[in-house]
Amino acid sequence: MKTRAQVLTAFKKPLEERAFDLAPLKDGEVLVKVLAAGVCGSDLHMASGEDPRTPLPIILGHEGVGEIAEIKGTKADADGRPLRPGQKVLWNRGVVCGRCFFCTHGEEHLCPQRFVYGIHRSTAVAPHVNGCYAEYLPLDARTDILALDDFPAEHLATLVTASCSGATAAHAFDHFPPREGETVVVQGVGPLGCFMVALARDCGAGKIVAVDVAEARLALARRFGATHLVNAGKGSPADRAALVKDLTDGRGADAVYEAVGKAAVVREGLGLVRPGGRYITAGFGQPGGTMGWDPFADLVRPDLKYVGVWVSHTRHMRRALDLIRRRLDDFAAMVTHVLPLAEANRALDLMRRGEAMKVVLQPHPQTPARAKERKSP
């Protein structure tokens, strides 16, 4: 059996379509027919060579939803129920060893052996098809898989966001969930930031301030629960700081969540937090510059809680999925474009030009999913 895939062979060059032989599965491995592959902002950084982890040639794509085509032996889902062919599934993009210090101390996202589909393994590494920009993807036996039995078929493309941005946002809210009535700022409301807005709403936050340079993203953030929208392209950092102070009797926000991945944004965001408040940065999938700071003035004297968030666990993906389940139509609006796999380069271009909120590739366009294309996110 063969599968076609879109392969990054050189940085800053278009992906190339290649065919791969699918090797026979090993015990516990699951072959999924990829029904939807999310195009993530990280994919753009990888394609341009900004992510130092990228091995070439590589099949990109770490956000996937699929249908089980074949299972070798037996494999249970993350709830311990046996999986069977034909089931629709979502899986944790990261695979860990399960036995190291981190895995056995509840910090499996830091497992030194962790690998992510579409990020860490080139096509030189068996089973050679290691990313979601493919018709079929063999899943390692250690992969945590969630069955999607009760999701409507037309919403499967929507669920790709749970495996990356949704799970990372849930991880950020694990550290510091806002308390009821608190004022929250979310810097950057792409998919990650919109999940943060939705989670803040879920936690009962009072005022939720969304900051972004794109009006369409701000409009979507309002749909998820943002109460105040700030176009960062129009005012200065001082204007934004004044607005947040205005909204909080001069104190500053109780919690600020960062979802951009640029040092300058962090530098600004630290100044938006009230004394004793929290700053949670989760937007960095790769290096995003450096900044100057004064440990006394920026951290100690304001008694700031400053936390970095790296990727996620299976339980975070579960929480994101639960959130999507309750707000299916809102999250469906996050997916602005659904394109066939062969148009992967166009998908990357749409993201690069900022014309899409979330693009989903469909390797098997005949399967039911919402084909759509809108002018703007």
Ligand SMILES: [Zn+2]
């Ligand atoms: Zn991602």
Ligand SMILES: [Zn+2]
């Ligand atoms: Zn481990």
